[in-house]
Amino acid sequence: MAAASPLTPHASLPRSKQSCSVAVVGAGAAGLAAARELLREGHTPVVFEQGSQPGGIWMYDERTDADPLGERDTRRRAHSSMYRGLRTNLPRELMGFGDFPFTPAGMAAAGAASADARRFPSHGEVLAYLRAFAARHDLERHVRFGARVTRAAPVWSSSSGQQEGNGVGTASDACGDGEPVVAGCGPRWAVTFEVEAEGGRVEQQQQLPWKVVPFPQFELQARLVARVLSGRAALPSRSAMAAEMDKFYAGLREAGVPPKWTHMMDVRQWEYNNWLITQAGCPQPLPAWRGDMYAATGRNKRAHPDDYRDHWDDTSSLEEAQEELAALVEGLRGSQEQGPAGSISSDADAANGTPAAISVCT
16 A cells, blocks of 8 residues: 555544635636645635636747736736746656646546656646646636636625625625635735835735745645634744744844845745645655755756756656655546546545545545
8 A cells, every 4th residue: 555645634633623615816726726625625615717717827828918018908918928838847746736646647547638748848738737637626616717806805795794804806706705815826916004025025925935846835835724724723823923934034144045035945845845734734744755856956957957858867766756656646546447536535445445645634
C-alpha cells in the first residue's frame, strides 16, 4: 500500500462542525483548488469567473487589448497573459495538485488526453490539466461563468432582509450570506483603508508570494481556509500573527534582505507549506524531493538559461518523484473504475485496496 501523501488531509480529524456558503473569485488554478477543498470540507462554494471556461491565465488568446491604456470602459479586454510559444519554467512533477499528478499517465488515468509530454510543457498542456482537474471533481457546476467581480460589500439577504455581515457583490449577481474567500484574482486590488508600503513590501494587505511552486501551495492554503471555516482548524490569534510578522521583518533586516524581496519565498516556501500542512491537521511534511527538484531546476536555469527545459540533471529527485506519482496514478485508476470522476474516496477505500495516497479526511 502506498504511503499517504503529505498533500492529503489527515483521516483522524473529527468531522466538520459547520458548513458555509463561500464565494470564490476566479476559476483559475487557485479558484479550482479552493472549490475542491471547500467541497471536501462540506461547504458550498460559488465560483465567480469572468470568462466562459475554467483555466484563468492559462487560457491563451491571440487577440490583443484594443485599448491598452484602459481609457474606454467598452474596450475589448485580452484576459490572457500567455503567449504562443510559452512553456512552463517548472517541471511538471512539481506543478500538480496533491492527488492528481500533472503527468501524461495521471491525466490519462483521469480520462483526459495529454498533448505535450515534455517535462516543461506548453501552456496548452497546463490548461488541459486544469480542465481535467475540474472535470474529475465536477467543479464546473459550482462556477458562474461570465460573472466579473467588481466589489465586495454587505448586501441584502434574500431570506432575512437587511443584515450586517459578509457578502459578495458582482457586476451580474450577488451572494448574500456567503463567506467571501478571495482565491486567485491576480495582483490587482482597490482598497479603502490606509496601506503602508515600503519598497516592494505591502503591509495591512494581501500580496502574492513569488518564486514558489504555485498549484500545490494554492491547494494547501485553500485546505486550511476550508477547515477554519468548518471549525476543524484554527488560525493563530491576531497578537500571535503580529508578533510573528515583527519577528519575520526583523530577521529580514538582520540578513540584509531589501524590502522588495519580502514576498519572495524561494527556499522559505517549504517551511511555509509545511506550516500549512500542520495547521490543517495533515499527517506529514512534504517529501524532500520537492525541495531538491526545485533547487536543481533553479541551478540548471541559471547555468543554462536557453535550454534548461530540455536538458536537466536531477536524476535522484526525479526518480523519487516518479515513484510517488506512479503510486498516485494507480490510485486514480482504481477510483476511476470504482466510481464517477467526481467521487471522493475515504479510509474505507484504502482498506479495500485503494492506495492511501488519495484517501481524504472523513
